[in-house]
Amino acid sequence: MSRTAFDRVKIARDPKRPTGLDYISGIFTGFFELHGDRRYADDPAIAGGLAYLNGRPVTIIAIEKGHTTKERTRRSFGAPKPEGYRKALRLMKQAEKFHRPVICFIDTSGANCGFGAEERGQGQAIAENLMDMMTLNTPVISILIGEGGSGGALALAVADRVWMLENAIYSVISPEGCASILWKDPQKADIAAENLKITASDALTLSVIERMIKEDDLGQPSFYAGIRELLTAELAVLEKNDHLLEDRYERFRRIGKGI
Amino acid sequence: MSFLNFRKPTNELETGGRTAAPVHSDESEPELTCPNCHKSIPVSRLWANLNTCPCGHHFRISARQRIRILTDRDSFREMDGDLRSRDPLSFAGYQEKLETARISSSETEAVICGTAEIMGNKCCFFAMEPSFMMGSMGTVVGEKITRLFEYALEHRLPVIGYTVSGGARMQEGLLSLMQMAKTSGAVKRHSDAGLLYIVILTDPTTGGVTASFAMEGDIILAEPGATIGFAGARVIEQTTRKQLPKGFQKSEFLLEHGFVDAIVPRKDQRQTLGDLLKLHGGETQ
Numbered sequence: 001m002s003r004t005a006f007d008r009v010k011i012a013r014d015p016k017r018p019t020g021l022d023y024i025s026g027i028f029t030g031f032f033e034l035h036g037d038r039r040y041a042d043d044p045a046i047a048g049g050l051a052y053l054n055g056r057p058v059t060i061i062a063i064e065k066g067h068t069t070k071e072r073t074r075r076s077f078g079a080p081k082p083e084g085y086r087k088a089l090r091l092m093k094q095a096e097k098f099h100r101p102v103i104c105f106i107d108t109s110g111a112n113c114g115f116g117a118e119e120r121g122q123g124q125a126i127a128e129n130l131m132d133m134m135t136l137n138t139p140v141i142s143i144l145i146g147e148g149g150s151g152g153a154l155a156l157a158v159a160d161r162v163w164m165l166e167n168a169i170y171s172v173i174s175p176e177g178c179a180s181i182l183w184k185d186p187q188k189a190d191i192a193a194e195n196l197k198i199t200a201s202d203a204l205t206l207s208v209i210e211r212m213i214k215e216d217d218l219g220q221p222s223f224y225a226g227i228r229e230l231l232t233a234e235l236a237v238l239e240k241n242d243h244l245l246e247d248r249y250e251r252f253r254r255i256g257k258g259i
Numbered sequence: 260m261s262f263l264n265f266r267k268p269t270n271e272l273e274t275g276g277r278t279a280a281p282v283h284s285d286e287s288e289p290e291l292t293c294p295n296c297h298k299s300i301p302v303s304r305l306w307a308n309l310n311t312c313p314c315g316h317h318f319r320i321s322a323r324q325r326i327r328i329l330t331d332r333d334s335f336r337e338m339d340g341d342l343r344s345r346d347p348l349s350f351a352g353y354q355e356k357l358e359t360a361r362i363s364s365s366e367t368e369a370v371i372c373g374t375a376e377i378m379g380n381k382c383c384f385f386a387m388e389p390s391f392m393m394g395s396m397g398t399v400v401g402e403k404i405t406r407l408f409e410y411a412l413e414h415r416l417p418v419i420g421y422t423v424s425g426g427a428r429m430q431e432g433l434l435s436l437m438q439m440a441k442t443s444g445a446v447k448r449h450s451d452a453g454l455l456y457i458v459i460l461t462d463p464t465t466g467g468v469t470a471s472f473a474m475e476g477d478i479i480l481a482e483p484g485a486t487i488g489f490a491g492a493r494v495i496e497q498t499t500r501k502q503l504p505k506g507f508q509k510s511e512f513l514l515e516h517g518f519v520d521a522i523v524p525r526k527d528q529r530q531t532l533g534d535l536l537k538l539h540g541g542e543t544q
Contacts, residue, residue: 017482040446060302072394079528089498103393111470111489111490113490113494113495113497113498113499114490114495114499115499115501115507116501117489117490118488118489118490118495118507118508119319120516121474121516121517122470122488122489122490122517123469123470123472123473123474123488124469124474124518126470126471126489127443127469127470127471127472127473127474127475128474128475129439130439130443130444130470130471131443131444131450131475133445133446134440134443134444135451136445137472150427150436150467151427151436151439151466151467151470151471151489154436154437154439154440155470158440159441159443165293168435170436171432171433171436172427172429172431172432172433172435172436172467173429177494178429181429182352182429187325188357189352195348195350195351195432196348196429196433197348197433198432198433203433206433206434208433208434208437225271244291249444249448252437252440252441252444253405253441253444253445255398255401255434255437256347256397256398256399256401256402256434256438256441256443257402
């Protein structure tokens, strides 16, 4: 049975799906969390810190939705605020300083939508990440593990490699939002999902991502071990690349170039 | 900033401006009602006033009007005007929307780019077009902005840009989203080379444009009363179920919160840009 795009939207949003912190404990060892953006606050929607990947130090940044209702509320359902993106950028610059690669796990319906987020410059925070990640002089790999909602996801995905879980989605707008704007009917979200081309295989076809990760053994030790090996091998390739930043620029530059 | 004031008019715009139509009071002349003061204003009077109401309300204007108001006469040279969106995702209804937008705006896409001079200072210039799908950014807008910054980098020119946009264009899906990263990369390279980028935010500047090149200027200016934000106010009210205060996401709100450098009325923009370009050395050698 092939799944429709909207089937995958539902799977991607399933609260029982592994979240950012599950990936961190499954793949890495010795995770030490670092908090705060040094400007305003600590955003629980993003967990970041240091850990070992197969014995080598890395910086990890993960959007965390939480599992229980209480936890999900505390973490704003994985919708980061400006301080979350600023914390992420702080940790990335720290990684650059200490020559550590950065690995991001993305799972958000979108950047936080609220008065405080606007007041503190949500747009500016995302824009700054997009700019500064483009020239961050250390390898960056981003993995979309659930929802990849618009600019809120892209703000952690200006990377050398972007991978997606088989049932993850990556979209410029939520299917419901798209349907209500275009057809004044959020019930047509399934049609919007189909049109928006948001699945991992769509993103692969559009050359927006490099790899789709199977999830037959999602959440099992073998699943995390598989990602650990993929990351280790890919980092070895990226670290040998003398044109890392030129290639990263070109990775995005070519999209829409041949109009 | 005393240099902004007390200069003799140096051209006809400063002495009164080029007007699209003669200023006269004709009883039969069409009028527009100002959404701010609710008074009816003859169109010719609006025009003589750069499409601003005497109460201070700034009406939306087209990209071509901006070029005419701001750049030195006959100095604008358009670039990449032939780029057209080709519906890369075969999105339902998009072809028709593009066709309608082309007819209603008389433009090929939602941004116009080129080189120009502003009070004798050479620069790269872009202005977004509100009547083309509300200035939304798809692959063509992203490509044109990126090419402009790359050209400016190659020729060591400053960039002056006017934003007006509803955000990323849904009908080009992920490809639109990627333009946010692409344009940001081009702005970063231009910036890292020590070159100046001044952006002027106009009503409305929202979504993916706010979260990319609109917020990446060395100097960020705004027109009075413009709506500028990431998420739409209506969406925020629906999500949070709280009423938003008056003036939320207006230029003045952003100034107060530290996200724009200055609010500049339309009639002063040319002089301000000319002064700022001059202060940065004009054309960089």
